[in-house]
Amino acid sequence: MPTTLLLFAPIGLPLLAAVSQATGGGRRWSTAVGVATSVLLLTAAAALATEVTRSGPVEAAGGLLSADALSGWMLLVVGAVALLVFASGDRHGVRRNSRWYPIQLHLFIAAMATAVLAGNLGVLWVAVEATTIVTAFLVGHHRTRTALEAAWKYVVLCSVAIALALLGTILLYYAARHAGLSGISALDWSQLAAHAGELDPAVTRIAVGLAVLGFGAKAGLVPLHAWLPDAHSQAPAPISALMSGVLLSVALYAVLRVKLVADAALGPAYLRTLLLILALATLAVAAVLLLTQRDYKRLLAYSSMEHMGLMALGVAVGTKVAIAAVLLHIAGHGLAKTVAFLSSGHLLHQEGTSQIAQVRGLLSRAPVLGGVFGVATLALLGLPPSALFASELGLARALAADGLGWVLVVAFGLVLVAFAAIGTRTAGMLLGGPAAPVVPVDAEAPALVGAGVTAAPAGGAGSTVPAPRPRASESPSPARPARVDLPRTAAIPLVIGLIVVAVLGVTTWPLTDLLTAAATVAGGGS
Amino acid sequence: MIDHIQALHLAAGVFLLTAVGALWRRQLPAKVRLLVVQGVALAAMIGIIGAQRADLELLAVALGLGVLRAGVMPALIRRALVPLPQEQRETRPVVDVATSLLAAALLTLLAYAVTRPLVALDPTPITAVLPVAVAVVLIGFFTLTTRRRALSQMVGFLLLDNGITATAFLAAGGIPLVVEVGVSFDVLLIVLVLQMLTRRLRATVGTTDLNELRELRD
Numbered sequence: 171m172p173t174t175l176l177l178f179a180p181i182g183l184p185l186l187a188a189v190s191q192a193t194g195g196g197r198r199w200s201t202a203v204g205v206a207t208s209v210l211l212l213t214a215a216a217a218l219a220t221e222v223t224r225s226g227p228v229e230a231a232g233g234l235l236s237a238d239a240l241s242g243w244m245l246l247v248v249g250a251v252a253l254l255v256f257a258s259g260d261r262h263g264v265r266r267n268s269r270w271y272p273i274q275l276h277l278f279i280a281a282m283a284t285a286v287l288a289g290n291l292g293v294l295w296v297a298v299e300a301t302t303i304v305t306a307f308l309v310g311h312h313r314t315r316t317a318l319e320a321a322w323k324y325v326v327l328c329s330v331a332i333a334l335a336l337l338g339t340i341l342l343y344y345a346a347r348h349a350g351l352s353g354i355s356a357l358d359w360s361q362l363a364a365h366a367g368e369l370d371p372a373v374t375r376i377a378v379g380l381a382v383l384g385f386g387a388k389a390g391l392v393p394l395h396a397w398l399p400d401a402h403s404q405a406p407a408p409i410s411a412l413m414s415g416v417l418l419s420v421a422l423y424a425v426l427r428v429k430l431v432a433d434a435a436l437g438p439a440y441l442r443t444l445l446l447i448l449a450l451a452t453l454a455v456a457a458v459l460l461l462t463q464r465d466y467k468r469l470l471a472y473s474s475m476e477h478m479g480l481m482a483l484g485v486a487v488g489t490k491v492a493i494a495a496v497l498l499h500i501a502g503h504g505l506a507k508t509v510a511f512l513s514s515g516h517l518l519h520q521e522g523t524s525q526i527a528q529v530r531g532l533l534s535r536a537p538v539l540g541g542v543f544g545v546a547t548l549a550l551l552g553l554p555p556s557a558l559f560a561s562e563l564g565l566a567r568a569l570a571a572d573g574l575g576w577v578l579v580v581a582f583g584l585v586l587v588a589f590a591a592i593g594t595r596t597a598g599m600l601l602g603g604p605a606a607p608v609v610p611v612d613a614e615a616p617a618l619v620g621a622g623v624t625a626a627p628a629g630g631a632g633s634t635v636p637a638p639r640p641r642a643s644e645s646p647s648p649a650r651p652a653r654v655d656l657p658r659t660a661a662i663p664l665v666i667g668l669i670v671v672a673v674l675g676v677t678t679w680p681l682t683d684l685l686t687a688a689a690t691v692a693g694g695g696s
Numbered sequence: 697m698i699d700h701i702q703a704l705h706l707a708a709g710v711f712l713l714t715a716v717g718a719l720w721r722r723q724l725p726a727k728v729r730l731l732v733v734q735g736v737a738l739a740a741m742i743g744i745i746g747a748q749r750a751d752l753e754l755l756a757v758a759l760g761l762g763v764l765r766a767g768v769m770p771a772l773i774r775r776a777l778v779p780l781p782q783e784q785r786e787t788r789p790v791v792d793v794a795t796s797l798l799a800a801a802l803l804t805l806l807a808y809a810v811t812r813p814l815v816a817l818d819p820t821p822i823t824a825v826l827p828v829a830v831a832v833v834l835i836g837f838f839t840l841t842t843r844r845r846a847l848s849q850m851v852g853f854l855l856l857d858n859g860i861t862a863t864a865f866l867a868a869g870g871i872p873l874v875v876e877v878g879v880s881f882d883v884l885l886i887v888l889v890l891q892m893l894t895r896r897l898r899a900t901v902g903t904t905d906l907n908e909l910r911e912l913r914d
Binding site: 295299310313314315318322323326337340343344345353356370373400403459462468 | 810813814816817840846856857860863864871872873874881885886889890892893896897900901906909910911
C-alpha cells in the first residue's frame with residue numbers, strides 16, 4: 171500500500187538517518203545525510219499532501235497514524251524547516267565530534283513528524299513528550315551554567331505541562347469509555363469526533379482544559395512559558411530554529427486537534443474563552459518583555475511568543491478564515507524565524523556577543539549577514555510581501571467578522587508595541603553608530619576558547635552565551651574579527667527561505683487546495 | 697478478612713500519606729524511601745482493582761508498574777544523590793514545612809472539590825478514591841514549585857506522575873496498553889534525563905541547589 175508507506179516514511183526516514191549517524195560511516199557525511207533526509211521527507215510530505223487533498227484522509231497501523239490535509243500542511247512545514255536547517259550547514263556553537271548531536275537532531279524531527287501524523291490523542295501525547303526528551307540535551311548542549319539552567323527549566327516545566335495534558339487525555343478517555351467507546355480507538359480523532367455528543371460535558375470540560383493548558387505551555391503560551399526564552403537563547407542556533415520554527419507550531423497543532431473534539435462536545439464558547447485569555451496574556455507578556463530586551467537571541471524568542479499568541483487567537487476564533495490565516499502564519503513564521511535564528515547563530519559566531527548594544531553597523535561591515543538578518547526580521551514584523559502580512563491581515567479580518575473587535579484592538583495594539591521594540595533594536599544593530607565600549611566579559615572570550623570549555627563568567631544574562639569557537643582555518647582573533655561575512659554556501663539556503671516567505675505572502679499556489687482543505691478540516695465550512 | 701474495597705481504601709490512604717510525607721521530610725534519602733512505599737501502594741491499588749475484576753492483564757500491568765515506580769525510578773533518583781551531608785538535605789524551601797503541610801491539606805480539599813464531576817459520572821466505590829489520586833497530583837505540583845533541590849524536584853515530578861497513573865486506573869481501569877507503554881517509557885526517559893542533568897549540574901556548578909542557578913532572567 172503506497173499510502174501506508176507515505177505515512178511511515180516521514181517518521182522512518184529521520185529514524186534511519188539517526189541510526190546512520192550513530193554508526194561511524196554516516197557521521198562523516200552528516201550534512202549530506204541531513205539534506206538528503208529532509209529532501210526525502212519533504213517529497214514524502216508533498217506526495218502525502220497531494221494524496222489527502224485529492225482523496226481524503228488516510229490511515230495506517232490500525233488508526234494509530236493517520237493524515238488529513240491539516241497533517242499534510244504541518245508535515246510540509248516540518249520538512250521545509252528541517253531542509254533549511256540542514257542545507258545551511260550551520261555548525262556554529264556545536265561541539266565538533268559531538269556524537270549525540272546529529273542523532274538527537276534526527277530523532278527530534280522524527281518525533282515532530284510522528285506528532286503531526288498521530289491519528290490518536292495518546293500517540294500525539296507520546297510524540298510531543300518525546301520531543302522534550304530528545305531536545306533536553308540539545309538545549310543543554312554547551313554544558314555551561316546557563317545552558318544547564320535553561321535545560322533544567324525546560325525539562326521540568328515542559329514535562330509538568332505535558333503531564334497536565336496526560337491527565338486531560340486520561341479524563342477524556344474516561345469520558346469516551348462512558349460514551350460507549352473502548353480500547354485504543356477511544357482516543358482516535360475520528361472516533362472522538364463521531365461520539366462527541368455523547369461525552370459527559372463536565373468531565374470533558376476539565377479534560378480539554380487541562381490538555382489545552384499542557385500542550386499550550388509547549389507552544390509557549392502562558393502560564394508555563396518561562397522555559398521558552400531561556401531554552402531558545404541557550405540552544406545552538408539550528409536547534410533554536412527548529413524549536414521556534416516548528417516545535418511550537420506542532421504543539422499548537424495539538425491544541426487545535428483537542429479544540430476540534432471539544433467544540434463538537436461542548437460547543438465553541440468554552441475553549442474560545444480559555445484560548446482568548448491565554449493568547450492575549452501571552453501577547454502582553456511578550457510585548458512587555460520585548461521592550462526591556464538586550465539580548466538578540468532572547469529578542470527572537472519573545473518574538474516567537476508574540477507570534478504564538480497571535481496564532482492562538484486564530485485557533486480561538488476557529489472559523490475557516492481564521493484557521494487558514496493560522497496555517498499560513500505557521501508556514502511563514504516557521505521559515506522566517508528559522509532564517510532569523512540561523513543568521514543569529516552566524517552573528518554570535520562573528521561578533522562574539524549576543525548583546526544587542528554591542529552589535530552596531532552590521533549592514534556596512536557584513537552586508538550579506540546583515541541583509542539576511544534584517545530581511546528576516548522585516549518578514550517577522552509582518553511587512554508586505556511577507557506571508558506574515560497576509561496571515562495577520564486574514565486574522566484581523568476573521569476577528570472582525572466574528573464580532574471580536576475589542577480583541578482585535580487589544581491584540582494588534584500589543585503587536586504594535588512588539589513591532590516598535592523589535593524594529594528599533596534591529597535597526598540599531600544593522601545601521602547604528604559605533605559599538606558601545608566592549609565590556610570585560612567579551613575580553614575573556616579568547617581565553618575561554620583556548621580552554622575548550624565555554625563556561626561563561628557570571629554576569630548578566632546576555633554575557634552568558636558561550637564564546638564562539640573559531641575554526642582552525644580562521645585567524646584566532648575572535649574578539650572582533652575585522653571583515654567576515656556570511657559564506658555564500660550558507661547564505662543561499664537562507665535567501666531561498668526568505669524568497670519562499672515572500673512568495674507565500676503573494677500567492678499560496680500550488681498549495682491553495684491543500685490550505686483550503688486543511689482549513690476546512692479544522693474550521694469547518696463556515 | 698477485609699474485602700477489596702477496604703484494601704483499596706487502605707492502599708489509597710498510604711498513597712496519599714507518602715505524598716504528604718515527601719513534602720514533610722527534609723532529608724532527601726527519606727524522600728526517596730517514601731517514593732518506594734508510594735510505588736508499592738500504587739501497584740497495590742491497581743492489583744486490587746485487577747483482582748476484583750479477575751483481570752489478568754491488569755494484574756500484569758500492576759506488577760510491571762510496581763517494578764518501575766517502586767524499584768527502577770527510585771533507584772535512578774538515588775543514583776543522583778550526592779553522598780555529602782550538605783547535599784542530602786533540602787535547602788531552605790520557598791515555603792516552610794509547616795505552611796507546606798497546611799497547603800497539602802488545602803490541596804486535598806481542593807482535589808475533593810474538583811473531582812466531583814468525575815465521580816458523578818460513574819459513582820462506584822473505586823471512583824470514590826479518585827480525589828486521593830488528584831490530591832497527590834496537586835501535592836506533586838506543589839513540591840515541584842516550592843522545592844529548590846534538583847532531587848526534590850525529581851521526587852515532585854514522580855509524585856505528580858504517580859498521581860496521574862492512579863487517576864488513570866481508578867477512573868478508566870487504565871489507558872490503552874499501547875499508550876500506557878509509551879507513557880511509562882517517556883516518564884522513565886524524563887527521569888533519566890533529569891538524573892543526567894543533575895550530575896552535570898553537580899559537575900559544572902558544584903551543587904544541586906537550584907537557587908544557585910539564577911542567571912537567566914529578564
